[in-house]
Amino acid sequence: MMQNLFVLVDCNNFYVSCERVFEPRLQTRPVVVVSGVGGCALARSNEAKKLGIMMSQPYFEWEQVAVKNNIKVLTPNFSLYADMSNRVMRSLTEFSEKRQVYSIDECFLDITYSYTEGNLFDFGSKIKQKIQKEVGIPVSVGISITKTLAKATNEYAKVHIDCDDVAVAIHKDEIDDLLHKTTIEDVWGIGRQTATKLHISGIHTAHDFANQNGETIQKTYGGGFYDTWLELRGTQSTRDISELRSPKRSIMHTRTYGEALYLFDDLLSCVASHASECGRRLRARKLIASFVTVFIKTNRFVDRDRRYTGEITVGMQEPSSDTKEISKTAIRALRMIFKKGYIYKKVGLILSGLIPESEQQLSVIGHQSDKRGENIRLMKAVDMLNDTYGHGTIRLALEGMNSKRDHYQPSHLRSLRFTTRWDEIKQVK
């Protein structure tokens, strides 16, 4: 039987690396990209990691460290990252036709059939060099016989400096060694909760886990973990790994607000602006939605008796991408979950039951479908104007005009959109 071969290419400290491509002065300085002003750490340069800043750690906990060590703190520039990601992924097509873009900074290549001869380590190095040269982003490469093992191999390459960011684990002894050196929480698919349970059972490494009884794993931890168990043992699981993954299942927009929201009307304008944003993304993908989920949450760090989460999913009258319909449904949902007396911090909206626009049922005849045609033209006009003149130029009256809750992205900490905006292109003096 032929052995499968998977490559995982993972960009190192991706957001930070993108920033450094366009601002070489940041090359030697510790850099952290945070989720927003006063937010959590999303990406850290190696220097910042060494200073002890943890992933997702809130800014106020490391503010002192940042000041003392002259850390450059940036808010994210997602249009830049998305564009850089596309460049990386495009460069990778040369190495395999079977490619799965797993996230903005990770890509699996299935080279089972395309890879014929030569040293796999050299193959990995070639990938690394090409991406560095063409895009300027440093990557790590892990190669093994299942995707879960390729993930672990990649992690190994990142941690062990002598690997030079490339590692291969194909033969039994190599895989055994890898499993011994991989702690259980570093296994792909095993998070904090499960890791805690496993530690209690005396399972501390990937090797311990792989040597459990499969049936016990399935019974105790569930089917998802059985897949992980199989993959660590070198058997490809049934998890779908093809490029042709199912299309998007949901679209969501959520926000944590700086100020306290306690009136129904406060939440109403949040929900309305989420509806607009979700509608815009929906239309950009030429989809219509069947269900709207609304949730409202109080501060999760507050005492239990002051905490509340309301969440409900409501069907649309008919699937649609019309912001007004989405908003109407969302407000109906909000009425069902709103409780007076709580201080809300987070409001979100999720659209699901997504269907291609082209499959819309023409359910109603007469004036209603005329009206629908009118609405579709209206939404197109709104999207066009907002694309041209900026988000929020045209919005629903409910979203409010002068609200502090406007979708204001503080841009003074954000780098320029070098690759997607002519007026922000990098200038050479």
Place this chain on the structure above:
DNA sequence: TCTGGGGTCCTAGGACCC
């Protein structure tokens, strides 16, 4: 004072059917 946002999948339990 301060603690992100956008996703997917699995499971348990209830409703309902035959």
Place this chain on the structure above:
DNA sequence: TCTGGGGTCCTAGGACCC
């Protein structure tokens, strides 16, 4: 006086990922 069992679908919530 007794009160099956299997299957499916839906929902809420949890766990995990980046």
